[in-house]
């Protein structure tokens with residue numbers, strides 16, 4: 064096993080002032096949430112992040128328009144309790160704009176809308192009332208949606224992880240109409256995968272959190288500011304003010320172990336940092352790159368290597384006028400372009416300004432190799448179908464492809480996700496993809512970070 068760095072330099076970070084720091088690798092939601100919890104508990108923390116700016120898969124970048132754009136539009140829900148606790152800790156809870164009650168506008172070919180408006184009733188009655196009064200959907204489809212109530216009341220067998228969303232919805236007798244306007248958009252959004260392959264158990268985990276708690280749990284929220292300003296900048300400032308050390312542009316090359324467990328980490332530049340406690344908060348492929356061969360042979364890591372990924376494409380379009388002007392975002396029924404977000408409305412920018420529109424394509428395996436020109440062509444063709452007669456001019460476009468946006472939640476794969484406690488003493492796994500019981504989302508990332516911190520503190 065590799066026990067020393069290539070140049071043999073040893074960092075004083077772990078040895079000069081008493082107890083060695085807990086090393087957190089990765090400054091995305093998971094790593095920063097873990098670091099904040101550890102710091103709150105009085106532990107010395109050292110965060111190592113490979114990139115100059117951090118933020119991982121939820122980050123912003125400077126665009127030549129002068130605006131900061133996100134790598135992708137991110138939606139949250141009222142049931143993101145761990146995320147909201149993290150944002151509250153760093154003083155940023157107010158930067159997410161939540162609906163008063165769950166409300167959704169879906170656009171059909173030709174421009175007709177299907178509108179879901181959940182009234183101010185206790186959960187899950189608010190959803191039942193919302194589905195029953197959905198505008199633009201026939202009574203047959205609404206009646207089929209009501210059958211889901213049987214599931215929520217425990218009258219239908221719960222799906223296990225081997226059942227797909229498609230099979231489960233068929234078992235519940237859901238019509239094509241309610242699937243196209245409610246279920247399928249929800250599944251693409253929260254599972255980032257095709258309902259034909261995605262796990263129903265993962266969907267149910269979301270339904271329970273969103274619809275069986277309080278009414279507020281199902282509200283949708285959109286960050287009002289770019290993602291890095293939502294949490295990266297303030298979490299880093301919060302951590303530094305409490306004595307944590309954050310090192311950006313410092314990629315970890317190896318995590319070292321001895322017969323007592325973790326013994327240190329080695330950076331790409333060769334520096335070695337001694338520590339007996341490491342929280343990894345990096346995606347699976349990055350974790351596998353850092354671990355020694357002996358650990359990689361463990362069945363837990365063999366399973367991690369089996370996890371597949373699913374892409375997301377985001378088109379940022381600068382338009383001369385709004386495409387729709389009554390709501391901040393809409394979904395498209397039966398389109399590979401799943402959601403459209405009007406960022407001017409969300410950020411409260413002057414409606415006279417150039418309109419910044421985000422278009423999100425989840426689980427976009429079939430499109431990820433297409434050129435930006437092809438994707439923009441697809442956007443134009445779809446807008447002709449969904450907003451006929453609405454003449455908007457595209458002034459500028461930025462296409463962001465995240466090929467490994469999340470792990471795939473294909474049925475039968477949940478057991479590949481590892482527990483937070485690694486099979487090596489002192490090593491803890493965080494990241495949206497670890498076994499949190501929910502899909503790989505911001506909430507799963509923050510939950511995993513909090514779980515990893517709790518596990519470190521329990522030692």
Ligand SMILES: Cc1cc2nc3c(=O)[nH]c(=O)nc-3n(C[C@H](O)[C@H](O)[C@H](O)COP(=O)(O)OP(=O)(O)OC[C@H]3O[C@@H](n4cnc5c(N)ncnc54)[C@H](O)[C@@H]3O)c2cc1C
Nearest residue numbers: 089091092093113119120135137138315349494495504505
């Ligand atoms: C386009 C897109 C849209 C999304 N939309 C939503 C949404 O609407 N709602 C939602 O809840 N979720 C959404 N997600 C998922 C969400 O972004 C992720 O769940 C979350 O960002 C994962 O955070 P993380 O901290 O687990 O991992 P990451 O964000 O991947 O952070 C890992 C960090 O580790 C660093 N790192 C990697 N290797 C090393 C190394 N060797 N040494 C040091 N540092 C290293 C990386 O640079 C990175 O900063 C979306 C994701 C994408 C890509």
